Amino acid sequence: GEDVEQSLFLSVREGDSSVINCTYTDSSSTYLYWYKQEPGAGLQLLTYIFSNMDMKQDQRLTVLLNKKDKHLSLRIADTQTGDSAIYFCAESIDHFNKFYFGSGTKLNVKP
Amino acid sequence: DGGITQSPKYLFRKEGQNVTLSCEQNLNHDAMYWYRQDPGQGLRLIYYSQIVNDFQKGDIAEGYSVSREKKESFPLTVTSAQKNPTAFYLCASFSTGGLGNQPQHFGDGTRLSIL
Numbered sequence: 001g002e003d004v005e006q007s008l009f010l011s012v013r014e015g016d017s018s019v020i021n022c023t024y025t026d027s028s029s030t031y032l033y034w035y036k037q038e039p040g041a042g043l044q045l046l047t048y049i050f051s052n053m054d055m056k057q058d059q060r061l062t063v064l065l066n067k068k069d070k071h072l073s074l075r076i077a078d079t080q081t082g083d084s085a086i087y088f089c090a091e092s093i094d095h096f097n098k099f100y101f102g103s104g105t106k107l108n109v110k111p
Numbered sequence: 112d113g114g115i116t117q118s119p120k121y122l123f124r125k126e127g128q129n130v131t132l133s134c135e136q137n138l139n140h141d142a143m144y145w146y147r148q149d150p151g152q153g154l155r156l157i158y159y160s161q162i163v164n165d166f167q168k169g170d171i172a173e174g175y176s177v178s179r180e181k182k183e184s185f186p187l188t189v190t191s192a193q194k195n196p197t198a199f200y201l202c203a204s205f206s207t208g209g210l211g212n213q214p215q216h217f218g219d220g221t222r223l224s225i226l
Contacts, residue, residue, distance in 0.1 A: 004153065033214055042115075042201055042217035043154075088153060092214075098169065099215060101146075101153030 006102035018076040022089030029091040037086045115218035132187045134202035143185035148199040
């Protein structure tokens with residue numbers, strides 16, 4: 001299957017910005033997603049981006065896509081303790097078919 | 112409210128037993144999916160179904176079986192052939208109709224453990 005790579009941990013202070021990075025290998029990916037998972041819960045979709053876009057902003061979230069380098073990032077502005085969770089990057093050729101997930105980045109927000 | 116319901120939240124299996132995990136959705140979604148999540152790993156696709164009475168194997172289907180007799184329901188059976196069943200299982204669904212579709216919508220998961 002396709003490889004999606006993420007760093008395992010990130011620790012930031014409350015109020016700082018968090019940047020979670022992801023790399024993928026499948027050049028035919030059409031959609032790239034960010035999901036959030038809180039302890040013991042399912043995955044919550046945060047945002048997604050088409051592969052022909054460079055950037056997407058949604059309130060405190062900014063997604064940047066470098067298609068040439070196959071690099072995706074999620075920036076969370078003014079990070080809050082409630083943002084502490086595991087963040088998964090995923091890619092797919094469309095919403096309907098297989099999603100390929102990274103291993104998740106555990107974000108720890110210190111007060 | 113519309114959503115996906117997985118039950119039970121916690122499930123225990125004895126050696127040699129089959130167990131069935133329930134996934135029900137009232138979102139009128141056509142497609143449903145089962146994923147397995149292991150600690151420190153991403154989700155891996157077990158089976159998926161894009162329409163009633165049809166389903167396809169995902170990347171790790173061995174030791175699992177599914178059925179899709181109704182649009183709302185996609186139960187997953189973990190058979191005794193699955194040698195390492197302890198994991199967190201997530202069900203998801205997706206609607207194929209209309210514009211501006213949202214990607215896969217997930218349930219809250221079932222944690223399966225071996226006694």
